[in-house]
Amino acid sequence: MEEIGILTLSLIIANGIVTYKGLNDFTFFDKFSFNVDQILVNKDYKRLVTSGFxxxxxxxxxxxxxxxxxxxxxxxxxxxIPLFLILYFASLIGGNLFALYIHKNHPDYTAIGASGAVSGLVFASIGLFPGMEIGFILLPVYIPAWLYGIAYVLYSIYGIKSQRDNIGHEVHLGGGIVGLLIAIILDPRIMSTNYLPIILILIPSLTFLFLIIKKPHLLIVENPFSKSKKVFTVEDKYNSNKASKQTELDKILDKINKKGYDKLTKKEKDKLNELSK
Incomplete structure (x- = not known):
């Protein structure tokens, strides 16, 4: 087993520090998360990177x-290290740019996480190491990495179109495509030694990208399950909690405007202090 690389260790530590800060400081979290309106309207492009940590x-x-x-x-x-760093951040930004395009008409859409960068590493590994196998935690089962990649792409395309499970498939797919393209640039020989898996991954991915640019209405798919079932991911929980806190704060501020601060109960004053941090 290879030892963990210095850059990988540094990225994990950086993610840990930023995540810790974000989980303990809502203002910090809100300032650096991916937000469509903040990026497109306020030109806060740093969020394309900071949200990944x-x-x-x-x-x-x-x-x-x-x-x-x-x-x-x-x-x-x-x-x-230099190329690995380029691969990581290019996949991170590429995944977020794809999400930004998909959700450009959803100004309140927010997201967080290193999924785009990680997907880029996964797909680059599939391209560069043809014989690679992927195992499942706690299960003695292994499948070819390329088969996993194909299934991942098809599932991501379906997920983007159906929006059934609220997972950020567009970030995964965008980051994965960028990672695989960088792998091809780094070692063009894999197009001959590993051409079939690469073609099977790239053709549906690039075709889908072309279609949503030329015919964006293809993204609109009636989902029979959307009205009866909603599954929340970690990003959705964050958005839901954010909205809930804002609603609580608005109610307290409204009471202050109508009756004055002195009319707040001790519980309301404590909650106001908590939400104002």
Whole structure:
């Protein structure tokens, strides 16, 4: 087993520090998360990067960092630190730009997490290491990495169109495509030695990208389950909590405007102090 690379370790530590700060400081969290309106209207482009270091909870953080660790061990030593750094951040930004395009008409859409960057590492590994296999935690089952990649792409395309599970499939798909394209640039020979899996991954991905640019109405799919079932991801929980806190704050401020601060109960004063941090 390869030891963890210095850059991978640094990225995990950086993600941990920023996530800790964000989970304990809502203002910090809100300032650096991905937000369509803030990026497109206020030109706050740093969010395309900073949002990738925030996570909604420690489970979200652990899942992304474990995947980062598993797929970075051979990759960092094979391509070197500078190229690994380019791959990581290009995939992160690429995934977020794709999400920005998909949700450009949803000004309140927000997101967080390193999923785009991690997906880029996964797809680059699939391209650069043809014989690679992917195992499942706690299960002695392994499948070819390329088969996982194809299934991942098809599921992401379906997820973007149906919007059934509220997972940020567009970030995963965008980051993954960028990662695979960078892998091809780094080692063009894989187009001959590993051409079939790469073609099977790229053709549906690029075709889908072309169609949504030329015919965006294809994204509109009636989902029979959307009105009866809603599954929340960590990003959705963050958005829901944010809206709930804002509603609480608005109610307290409205009471102050009507009756004055002295009319607040002790519980309301404590809540006001908490929400104002």
């Amino acid at each position: 925030l996570h909604a909870d420690w489970t979200h953080f652990a899942f992304n960092m474990i995947t980062l660790y598993l797929f970075s061990r051979g990759l960092e030593s094979s391509i070197g």
